Amino acid sequence: xxxxxxxVVIGSGFGGSVTANKLANxxxxxxxxxxxxxxxTIPTRSMGIENTAPFPAGWKAVTNALRSVHFSSxxxxxxxxxxxxxxxxxxxxxxxxxxxxxxxxxxxxTALHGRPPDPDYWETISEHTSGDALEPHYKxxxxxxxxxxxxxxxxxxxTITDNYKNDGILGEDKHTNPLTMxxxxxxxxxxxxxxxxKQGVVRFESEYGNDGLLGSFKGSKTTxxxxxxMECLDKGLSIYDLHEAVAVYRIGEDGxxxxxxxxYRVDCIDHKTGKRTFLITDNVFFGxxxxxxxxLLFNSADASKGIxxxxxxxxxxxxxxxxxxxxxxxxxxxxxxxxxxxHGPLTMKGDPDTPQFISVGLxxxxxxxxxxxxxxxxxxxxxLIGFGADDAxxxxxxxxxxxxxxxxxxENPVMSKIEQCFRDVEKYYMKSxxxxxxxxxVHPLGGARVxxxxxxxxxxxxxxxxxxxxxxxxxxxxxxxxxxxxxxxPIAAWSGHVSxxxxxxxx
Numbered sequence: 001x002x003x004x005x006x007x008v009v010i011g012s013g014f015g016g017s018v019t020a021n022k023l024a025n026x027x028x029x030x031x032x033x034x035x036x037x038x039x040x041t042i043p044t045r046s047m048g049i050e051n052t053a054p055f056p057a058g059w060k061a062v063t064n065a066l067r068s069v070h071f072s073s074x075x076x077x078x079x080x081x082x083x084x085x086x087x088x089x090x091x092x093x094x095x096x097x098x099x100x101x102x103x104x105x106x107x108x109x110t111a112l113h114g115r116p117p118d119p120d121y122w123e124t125i126s127e128h129t130s131g132d133a134l135e136p137h138y139k140x141x142x143x144x145x146x147x148x149x150x151x152x153x154x155x156x157x158x159t160i161t162d163n164y165k166n167d168g169i170l171g172e173d174k175h176t177n178p179l180t181m182x183x184x185x186x187x188x189x190x191x192x193x194x195x196x197x198k199q200g201v202v203r204f205e206s207e208y209g210n211d212g213l214l215g216s217f218k219g220s221k222t223t224x225x226x227x228x229x230m231e232c233l234d235k236g237l238s239i240y241d242l243h244e245a246v247a248v249y250r251i252g253e254d255g256x257x258x259x260x261x262x263x264y265r266v267d268c269i270d271h272k273t274g275k276r277t278f279l280i281t282d283n284v285f286f287g288x289x290x291x292x293x294x295x296l297l298f299n300s301a302d303a304s305k306g307i308x309x310x311x312x313x314x315x316x317x318x319x320x321x322x323x324x325x326x327x328x329x330x331x332x333x334x335x336x337x338x339x340x341x342x343h344g345p346l347t348m349k350g351d352p353d354t355p356q357f358i359s360v361g362l363x364x365x366x367x368x369x370x371x372x373x374x375x376x377x378x379x380x381x382x383x384l385i386g387f388g389a390d391d392a393x394x395x396x397x398x399x400x401x402x403x404x405x406x407x408x409x410x411e412n413p414v415m416s417k418i419e420q421c422f423r424d425v426e427k428y429y430m431k432s433x434x435x436x437x438x439x440x441x442v443h444p445l446g447g448a449r450v451x452x453x454x455x456x457x458x459x460x461x462x463x464x465x466x467x468x469x470x471x472x473x474x475x476x477x478x479x480x481x482x483x484x485x486x487x488x489x490p491i492a493a494w495s496g497h498v499s500x501x502x503x504x505x506x507x
Contacts, residue, residue: 005031005238008266008281010245010296013104014488015475015495016287017224018141022499024237031279032229032237033268035244035288036067036100037083039107043219043226046202047233051241053083055107055215057367065214067100072404082242082271085214089291092405094319094394095440096291102241103225104289105442106488107215110342110360111222113147113489114179118389125480126452128461129497137496141489144227145182150340155189157208158336158361160344169428173345173356179485181340182222183211192220199231212341214364221341224492242271248284248300248307248471263470264307283470283502285463287495290444290477291403297448297465297473298398308467312458316449317394317407318482319441321355323386323418326434327425335379336361343382348421355388355418356484384425384433386418387443389484396447409439443487448477456480462505463498474498 009020012034023030038044040052056065067084070077072091085108089096099108115138116122122129142148150156160172173179184205186192192205203219203226211221219226229239249265262280270277286293297313300306329336336343339361348354360383365375394407409415422433451457454466457480463472474495476487483490 003277003279004262005029005279005281007031007283007285008033008264008279009285009287009474010266011104011286011288011292011475012102012225012229012239013287013289013475014106014224014491016104016285017106017228018492018495019285019287019474019499020237021228021232022496022503024232024235026503027236028503030237031281032239033243033245033266033279034102034239034241035271036085036102036104037241038102038225039215041215041217041219043201043203043230046196046200047230053101055217055367056085057214059369061214061368070403072402089403089405090438093407093409093439094405095438096405096444097440097442098289098291098444101225102229102239103223106223106225108213109486109488110212110358111147111182111340112179112342112345112358112486113142113145113182114485115177116483116485116490117177118484121481121483125450126461128452128501129450134493134497137493138489140496141492142180145222146184146227147180147182147222148185149178149180150185150344153189154185156339158334158339158343160346160359163343163359164346167349169349169424170346170357171349173347177485179345181342183340184220184222201226201230206340208339209337210363210366212360212363214367240268240270243268243277244271245288245296246276246299247303248296249303249305250307251280283472285472285474285498286448286477287474289475290447293473293475293477294396294447295403298396298403299401302398307465307471310458310465310468311454312449312456314396314398314447316392316446316480317396317405318390318392318445318479319394319407319409319439320443320445320482320484320487321386321388321390321412321414321418322441322443323415323422324436324440324442325384325386325422327359327382327384328432328434329382329429330377330380330431332380336382337363337366337379339363348424353417355386355414355421357384357386357421359384384422386421387484387486388414388418389482390414392446392481394446407439415439443476443483445476445479445482445487448473449480450478451480462501463494472498472502
């Protein structure tokens with residue numbers, strides 16, 4: 001294991017993959033530390049990637065779904081399977097779900113991409129950010145992710161337009177910025193073809209089936225390992241899968257370069273051997289996802305001879321007002337499992353201030369070891385998921401070596417608004433909408449806020465952590481206010497902005 005790199009990227013989701021791609025294509029010697037495994041897919045097989053792990057399917061769903069569980073009230077973390085797909089944090093007014101794979105959350109998301117509804121989102125954050133500055137990164141991301149709006153000629157089952165055109169309460173969202181989908185739409189509907197890109201990556205066009213929440217084996221859903229990482233495997237990018245970063249230490253006093261020529265040591269656990277190892281580098285880019293980036297920063301700032309203290313770390317947490325429900329539609333004429341990973345965005349008709357919703361079929365159920373009668377019943381139901389701009393007034397803090405949270409949904413009016421919408425849907429359809437018994441999010445944001453003032457922010461407008469030269473944050477932890485849309489594209493745009501600025505400033 002070569003342990004000296006110009007840059008180390010922690011995490012390989014939207015932020016980490018975009019950053020690593022930009023740096024590697026510019027000739028930077030860069031390594032990714034990813035705690036999860038490569039997933040067994042047709043694209044990874046086509047690239048000759050070995051030691052992959054399957055997605056949860058069949059009886060493997062029982063053993064492969066869960067990686068670890070954190071409870072705020074217990075110091076111990078339960079690591080059930082180092083190759084498991086999902087990680088859960090429970091406690092402190094909010095629970096967080098995240099994933100673990102090379103490619104990060106792109107394996108389990110609904111393939112939706114959108115800009116923040118607020119056109120001035122970036123304008124007031126920093127002198128280094130603006131909508132115009134981020135727009136080229138949005139466009140590049142959409143191109144690389146094969147992302148576009150569905151078209152009538154795509155002949156997609158269960159579109160929002162078809163399912164709700166005569167609905168009296170729900171309708172297609174035509175008010176906010178459009179949400180595109182990162183999918184290989186078949187050129188001839190009903191006849192999905194094998195596709196090979198210039199790097200030799202093999203994928204298949206979508207069959208409009210199971211491309212969703214438990215992975216896309218055929219590569220029909222565009223994930224960042226396909227779009228960003230595989231093209232760099234022959235450009236010097238080193239990807240250490242099943243390597244979990246645990247702390248970052250200064251090598252030289254106050255981050256100055258030492259005799260070894262580097263500023264930082266990144267300690268990690270090699271889950272293949274169970275041993276602790278490290279990389280040394282000039283620059284570290286934190287892209288492990290909000291929860292794990294915050295945990296790593298708290299642990300590093302707290303560790304003996306770690307990084308310099310970080311003021312305001314953990315402040316300004318947002319759950320993006322995620323509200324997840326199971327809608328027992330039980331529509332005998334429908335199989336909602338067919339279609340795209342997400343059927344599309346919805347709003348409440350006649351309400352200009354409506355939160356946004358998406359409807360998601362339970363296509364992953366086809367791969368679960370359930371009785372056929374149960375699968376037939378569940379194909380008639382949906383997930384109805386609401387989200388919006390909360391007040392980003394939660395926080396994370398570190399106590400007894402454990403990351404803990406504080407969030408009160410009652411202090412965020414949008415959460416009550418979404419709850420009322422669920423009740424209205426129940427009343428109109430006379431069908432139950434079951435809410436989770438806990439407040440949970442799959443889109444944690446904030447805690448390492450960007451801003452020009454160190455009295456407010458953790459990172460500046462180029463992503464560098466105040467008081468810690470050479471340390472950058474490239475994931476959703478930087479967002480100082482809620483996005484109100486799925487964060488994948490804003491994360492990618494931010495990380496593109498950070499990495500390109502880094503390259504300009506460092507030659």
